[in-house]
Amino acid sequence: MFTEYPLLTILILLPLAGCLALLPLWNCRVSARPVALGVGLLELALSAWLYGSWRELTPLQAKLPGYLLVEDAPWIPAFGIRYTLGLDGISLLMVLLTSFTFCIALLVSWNSIKEKTGLFLTLMLTMEAGIMGVFLALDLALFYLFWEVMLIPMFFLIGIWGHGRKIYSTIKFFLFTMFGSLLMLLAIIALQLLHAKQTGIATFGLHELLKTQLPADTQLWLFAAFFLAFAIKFPLFPLHTWLPDAHTDAPTAGSVILAGLLLKTGSYGLIRFGYPLFPLAAQTLTPLFYTLALIGIIYASLVAFAQEDMKRLIAYSSIAHMGYVAIGIAAWQPVALSGSILQMANHGITTGALFCLVGMLDERAHTREIAAFGGLWGKIPQYSFFFLFFSLASLGLPGLNNFVGEFLVLAGTMKKAPLVAALAFIGIVLTLIYTVRLVQEVIFQKERQPLALADLSPRELLILAVLATVDVWMGVHPAPLLDLIHGPVQLLTGGGL
Amino acid sequence: MSQADLFAMMPLLILAGGSVLVLLAGALRPGGYLYELAGALIAAALLWSLLLPAGAVMPGLSVTPFSRFFWVFLDSIGLVALLLAAGYNRRRGITGEEYPATLLFALAGMGAACTASDLLMLFLGLEAFTFAFYILVAIKRDSVKGGEAGLKYLLNGTLSAAIMGMGMALLYAATGTLKLSGLASAANHPEALFLGGAGLVLLGMAFKLSLAPAHLWTADVYQGAPAPVTALLSTASKGASLAAMLLLLPLFGAWHGLRDLLWALALFSMLAGNFAALRQSSLKRMLAWSSVGQMGYVALALVAAPSGGLRAAVFYIVIYATAGLAAFGALSALSDRFEPDRLDDYRGLGYRCPLAGIALAVAMFSLAGIPPTAGFIGKFGVFNAALRQGETTLAIIGILAALVAVFFYLRVVVMLYMKPAGDSNQLRSPGFSEIIALAVPTAATLLLGVHPQPLLDLLAKILT
Numbered sequence: 001m002f003t004e005y006p007l008l009t010i011l012i013l014l015p016l017a018g019c020l021a022l023l024p025l026w027n028c029r030v031s032a033r034p035v036a037l038g039v040g041l042l043e044l045a046l047s048a049w050l051y052g053s054w055r056e057l058t059p060l061q062a063k064l065p066g067y068l069l070v071e072d073a074p075w076i077p078a079f080g081i082r083y084t085l086g087l088d089g090i091s092l093l094m095v096l097l098t099s100f101t102f103c104i105a106l107l108v109s110w111n112s113i114k115e116k117t118g119l120f121l122t123l124m125l126t127m128e129a130g131i132m133g134v135f136l137a138l139d140l141a142l143f144y145l146f147w148e149v150m151l152i153p154m155f156f157l158i159g160i161w162g163h164g165r166k167i168y169s170t171i172k173f174f175l176f177t178m179f180g181s182l183l184m185l186l187a188i189i190a191l192q193l194l195h196a197k198q199t200g201i202a203t204f205g206l207h208e209l210l211k212t213q214l215p216a217d218t219q220l221w222l223f224a225a226f227f228l229a230f231a232i233k234f235p236l237f238p239l240h241t242w243l244p245d246a247h248t249d250a251p252t253a254g255s256v257i258l259a260g261l262l263l264k265t266g267s268y269g270l271i272r273f274g275y276p277l278f279p280l281a282a283q284t285l286t287p288l289f290y291t292l293a294l295i296g297i298i299y300a301s302l303v304a305f306a307q308e309d310m311k312r313l314i315a316y317s318s319i320a321h322m323g324y325v326a327i328g329i330a331a332w333q334p335v336a337l338s339g340s341i342l343q344m345a346n347h348g349i350t351t352g353a354l355f356c357l358v359g360m361l362d363e364r365a366h367t368r369e370i371a372a373f374g375g376l377w378g379k380i381p382q383y384s385f386f387f388l389f390f391s392l393a394s395l396g397l398p399g400l401n402n403f404v405g406e407f408l409v410l411a412g413t414m415k416k417a418p419l420v421a422a423l424a425f426i427g428i429v430l431t432l433i434y435t436v437r438l439v440q441e442v443i444f445q446k447e448r449q450p451l452a453l454a455d456l457s458p459r460e461l462l463i464l465a466v467l468a469t470v471d472v473w474m475g476v477h478p479a480p481l482l483d484l485i486h487g488p489v490q491l492l493t494g495g496g497l
Numbered sequence: 498m499s500q501a502d503l504f505a506m507m508p509l510l511i512l513a514g515g516s517v518l519v520l521l522a523g524a525l526r527p528g529g530y531l532y533e534l535a536g537a538l539i540a541a542a543l544l545w546s547l548l549l550p551a552g553a554v555m556p557g558l559s560v561t562p563f564s565r566f567f568w569v570f571l572d573s574i575g576l577v578a579l580l581l582a583a584g585y586n587r588r589r590g591i592t593g594e595e596y597p598a599t600l601l602f603a604l605a606g607m608g609a610a611c612t613a614s615d616l617l618m619l620f621l622g623l624e625a626f627t628f629a630f631y632i633l634v635a636i637k638r639d640s641v642k643g644g645e646a647g648l649k650y651l652l653n654g655t656l657s658a659a660i661m662g663m664g665m666a667l668l669y670a671a672t673g674t675l676k677l678s679g680l681a682s683a684a685n686h687p688e689a690l691f692l693g694g695a696g697l698v699l700l701g702m703a704f705k706l707s708l709a710p711a712h713l714w715t716a717d718v719y720q721g722a723p724a725p726v727t728a729l730l731s732t733a734s735k736g737a738s739l740a741a742m743l744l745l746l747p748l749f750g751a752w753h754g755l756r757d758l759l760w761a762l763a764l765f766s767m768l769a770g771n772f773a774a775l776r777q778s779s780l781k782r783m784l785a786w787s788s789v790g791q792m793g794y795v796a797l798a799l800v801a802a803p804s805g806g807l808r809a810a811v812f813y814i815v816i817y818a819t820a821g822l823a824a825f826g827a828l829s830a831l832s833d834r835f836e837p838d839r840l841d842d843y844r845g846l847g848y849r850c851p852l853a854g855i856a857l858a859v860a861m862f863s864l865a866g867i868p869p870t871a872g873f874i875g876k877f878g879v880f881n882a883a884l885r886q887g888e889t890t891l892a893i894i895g896i897l898a899a900l901v902a903v904f905f906y907l908r909v910v911v912m913l914y915m916k917p918a919g920d921s922n923q924l925r926s927p928g929f930s931e932i933i934a935l936a937v938p939t940a941a942t943l944l945l946g947v948h949p950q951p952l953l954d955l956l957a958k959i960l961t
Contacts, residue, residue: 076874078808078953079881116848141877145868152867155907159915167915171907178867178903182896189881190889 007050008071008085011095012132014043015125022125026118036121037106043128044099050087051096054484064138064207066491068092075142080192080202084139089484090341094135094268097345100470101260101352102128107463108356109253112363113161120161127153127257134265140188140273141204144181147265151177154254154262161251169245176242180229187225191277194218209277216280223281226274227289233266236289236326237296240319247315252359255311259318259355260348267325267344275332276492282332289330290420294427297323301430305437310358310368313438314351317394320427321347321402327424328409334493336412341485343405346474350402353390353467357383360460364453370438375447380455384443386464393471395435396428401474505553505560508542508568509612512605515542516598523594532583535597539579539604543572557618558609562959567611567740570815574733575604577822580934582725584927585829589723591637599636600729603629607733611740615675616665619741623661623705626737627654630730634722646721653704653714661701667694668748681747695748695755702745705738708796709765712789716773719785724836727781728825731788732818739795739814743960746802760800764891766793767898774905779838783905784824787864790902791817797895798879801886808956809878815952816863816871816945822938824860827853830931831924840908845918852927854913856935863942865906866899871945878953 018039025032050069057068064070067086075083087095106124113120130153133146151174158170188204195212196202203209214222232239243263247255275282297320304316325347328340360383362368377384393400396407406428413421456464474481503510515538523531546568553560579600586596606625613619631654635647669675671690672683683691703711719727749755770790777783795817798810830853831837831846847854863872876899883892927935945952 076950076953078950078957079877145873148868148873152862155910156914159911167911170915171904171911174907175900175904179900182900183893185877186880186884186892186896189877189884193881193885 006071007046008069008087008136011043011046011136012085012129014046015039015128015132018125019122022118022122029114029117032118032121033106033110036125037103039125040099040103040106040128044103047092047096047099050092051484054089054092059487066488070138075139079141079204080196081141081204082139083142084205085133085136085142086138087136088488089486090268090271090488091135093341093345093481093485094264095132097264097348098128098131098135098261101257101348104352104356104463104467105253105256105260107459108256108359109251110459112252112359116160120157123153123156124253127157131257131261131265135268138206139204140191140206140209143269143273144185144188147181147269148178150262150265154258157254157257158246158250162249162254163251164249165245166249169242169249172242173246176232176239180232180239183225184229187222191222206273206277214278214280216284219278219281220284223274223278223285226278227270227285230266230270230274231292233263233269234322234326235263235266235319236292236323237299237319238292240296240300243319244312244315247318247355248309248311252355252362255315255355255359256352259315260352263318263322264344264348267322267329267340270329271337271341271492275329286330286332289326290417293323293326293330294420294423296320296326297424297427298430301427301434305430305434308370310361310370310438310442311355313370313434314354314358317431317434318347318351320431321351321394323427324406324409324424327413327420331409331413331416331420332493333412333416334489336409336416337489337493338482338485339405339408339410339412341489342474342478342481343402343409345481346401346405349467349470349474350390350393350400353386353464353471354394356460356463356467357387357390360456361453365451370441372449372451373442374445374449376443376453379447380453382456382461383453386456386468387443388439389468390471391435391439393475395431399472399475401471401478404475404478501551502553502555504549505551506555506558507549508546508572509605509608511538511542511545512572512601512608515539516601516605519594519598519601523598527594528592531594531597532579535601536576536579536583538601539572539576542604542608543569543576546572554614557615558612559614560612563743564608564612564740566955566959567736568608570818571604571607571611571733571736574729574736574818574822575600577826577934577937578725578729578733580930581728581826581829582723584931585723585725585832588833589637591723595632596636599629599632602626603633603729604733607737610737611744613741613744614677616668616677616680617675619677619744620658620661620665623738623741624658626734627658627705630654630726630734633726634718634730636726637723640721640723642721643723644721646718649714649721650718657701657704657711660697660704664694664697664699664701667691667697670694677744677747684748684750687752692752692754695752696758698745699749699755699758702738702742703762706735706742706792706795707766707789708762708792709769709789712766712769712792715789716777716782716785719788720779720781720838724781724825724829724832727784728822728829731784731825732821735788735792736814736818739810742799743807743811746799746807750802756800759796760888760891763793763796763800764894766790766796767895768793771898771902771905775901777905778840780828780840780843780909781836781838783840783909784821787902787905788817788821790898791864793898794876794879794895797883797888797891800891801879801882801888804882804885806879806882806886807960808953809875809882811956811960812878812949812953813875816875816942819938819941819945820860820863820870820872823856823935823942824864826931826935826938827857827860830856830927830935833925840912843909843912844916845913846924847913849918850924850927852932852935856939858910858913859939859942861906861909863946865903867903869943869946871942871949874946874949 130150137143300319307313328336610622774786863870866876
């Protein structure tokens with residue numbers, strides 16, 4: 001119906017247009033917020049429309065199998081860089097997650113950002129455009145560009161509106177990410193040169209580069225560079241140290257986006273680029289990948305157990321949860337990979353909700369120490385209900401979304417590497433331990449400090465109710481989403497459609 | 498010299514004659530519209546070289562698309578630097594006709610350096626603009642630091658001139674010609690004398706481009722000179738020196754030893770510049786050291802010259818110039834009777850002086866090579882050429898040094914936006930000329946980041 005329009009470009013440009021619309025409202029907090037949220041909702045509506053009509057979109061089997069929409073134009077012919085965007089089931093799921101998470105993030109920071117609101121909203125929308133670009137780009141140079149563009153707003157977000165050692169955290173975050181991505185840039189250029197040597201065509205297009213014949217040792221070097229960049233984002237043990245700092249010191253909206261989206265760019269990059277481009281090298285490094293993911297799950301769960309700060313606890317639990325995504329990718333098997341992709345969305349929603357909850361508590365009590373709370377069930381029942389609900393979702397209660405993802409990952413991995421799957425089960429037990437401790441100390445137990453806490457406001461209730469609904473829907477009826485990613489996953493793992 | 502030759506040479510003549518004219522006008526009407534006059538003259542030279550395509554070959558000079566590109570480039574920098582200087586000099590009490598006249602003379606010298614077709618003219622052009630900078634650096638006579646910087650620059654500059662002169666003499670002794678084309682053909686079967694000469698010339702050029710280990714003057718001179726002068730010195734003089742370097746490059750292809758020398762210069766510059774910049778607490782010194790590092794990337798592109806490195810090098814110098822102008826422009830727009838020099842002086846300035854803050858922040862991101870600024874495309878081009886040339890080791894070292902650089906560039910952004918303002922003194926808001934002088938390079942930095950193709954096409958055309 002609308003497919004004659006460049007819908008993917010609109011997905012990227014709409015938030016940027018929103019930034020321009022915000023300029024005249026720069027110093028007017030009251031009217032700037034609805035405008036930004038309006039842009040976010042418009043973006044969500046567009047992605048939802050794409051999702052609603054993906055079955056009607058004609059797949060481009062002849063040109064790019066598995067893709068529903070592709071836009072392609074020359075950008076910098078001198079270097080062979082093209083502006084190629086493509087939408088398949090996986091990126092559609094990620095686009096949906098992105099626009100949804102941004103609406104939540106804008107809503108959750110509605111009252112908590114009191115200074116420089118215009119700048120804050122502009123940065124948020126710029127970041128949305130950058131993340132959309134990451135999930136849509138099919139040209140490696142273009143992908144790299146978006147990959148870096150999304151860092152700058154996050155750098156400011158943590159540095160300006162963060163708490164605690166915010167400047168240390170934000171610089172650490174930026175440098176860690178840059179370290180990986182600069183080496184990936186060299187690998188991208190090298191890949192293009194190797195391709196040009198074989199075919200005489202200088203291009204960064206993913207689907208041309210997939211045809212490059214690479215000897216195993218070259219693959220290994222190039223894959224190592226890609227892997228490093230994505231593993232830092234993921235984050236995999238031992239490259240995870242930036243994450244607890246960045247998550248803890250970021251404002252709530254920043255934590256939600258970090259956990260919900262920025263980590264996903266790492267796993268998405270590995271699925272879209274790393275594994276398909278260098279299959280031999282990926283196979284060679286799979287044991288390493290398994291090991292790091294398992295260490296990550298167990299180590300992060302143990303560390304999470306020892307945390308006193310709730311945000312830090314959830315940050316470490318993020319590392320553990322992303323470990324399952326990593327295992328599913330490493331297995332590179334249809335069921336496990338579907339589980340991983342679904343788990344990316346699940347983790348975004350559940351952990352995003354938990355960060356929202358901690359942020360709300362922080363706004364009220366001005367502390368995130370676990371030891372400061374207790375007995376919230378009696379005082380603020382609505383809040384406590386949602387806290388319990390998302391904690392249960394996080395530990396994988398059947399019927400809620402994380403269960404589906406983790407189950408698929410472990411079921412798929414069981415076929416390929418039973419030992420890994422068995423060890424990963426230990427992680428689930430550990431998750432149970434630290435989550436139960438969190439819930440028990442914060443919600444139940446006796447009140448430890450007399451804190452005057454108000455229950456949820458209508459805005460907060462709306463945020464959490466929407467998140468909970470999505471959570472249940474994805475847990476009870478994940479079939480439509482699995483259908484959506486089925487085709488691309490089959491193509492990636494080498495099966496036919 | 499025929500009429501057509503004169504026509505082609507007009508931009509240089511306007512600048513050289515204009516310099517004398519401004520001096521005379523200053524003597525007759527002190528305090529008249531000297532900056533406006535100088536600005537009009539630069540603009541005239543700029544438009545002439547932009548709009549009237551003409552080529553000419555004369556003894557010692559040949560006007561080609563290559564030289565006309567550099568004229569346009571250098572004159573634009575000159576114009577922005579003059580706009581910056583107009584307000585700055587008034588505030589800091591730098592009066593008189595010397596400043597605009599010397600600036601015009603410097604531009605004329607730079608123009609000659611990138612038009613030269615023999616060694617003598619090349620030397621003349623290089624030394625003419627360096628000479629003008631000796632004056633400009635120390636133009637604030639009551640400033641101790643300015644005087645010190647001027648003297649240091651003079652001593653280092655004359656040393657480099659002597660080295661280069663000696664090199665040229667050896668080249669002449671070896672081949673009996675000063676023509677660059679004759680020397681280039683002699684470079685195919687070089688003898689020892691020729692190689693010695695070429696090596697010395699390369700060393701002299703390393704001084705001009707502040708490549709390590711010939712970079713030691715850079716930090717002191719950049720810090721001591723007034724900010725608009727540093728803006729010009731760090732961008733236009735580097736641009737003109739690169740043009741001269743490109744003209745000389747065929748000579749250095751003679752022997753792999755010279756290529757290795759350039760390789761080492763690139764390596765040392767990238768490491769020394771970026772690591773030393775880490776430790777600076779003065780913004781100007783930090784930018785000076787970082788420019789040593791940036792020139793290392795230009796040298797890396799020159800090492801990869803056979804694989805498209807020339808275009809990468811010129812593109813890099815253009816984007817370096819836009820970022821440098823924005824950064825030093827912000828510095829001079831923020832300075833009142835004193836220049837804020839310590840990094841700490843920039844706390845919270847991003848909010849108190851938004852335009853200068855944005856210009857400085859964009860410049861920092863561009864110098865750090867982060868998209869969507871032009872610096873990313875510049876680094877991309879350089880590393881593309883380097884990898885194609887097979888310089889993998891140098892490319893990896895370079896990109897890790899760039900990571901180090903990200904840290905100190907970010908520190909400036911952190912100061913601007915993430916630290917509370919130190920004092921709440923009302924800041925002067927920038928004047929109209931300063932707004933233009935800040936907005937143009939900042940916009941260019943962003944535009945070249947998302948749409949670099951036209952410039953890349955142009956460079957491909959002029960570098961054939």
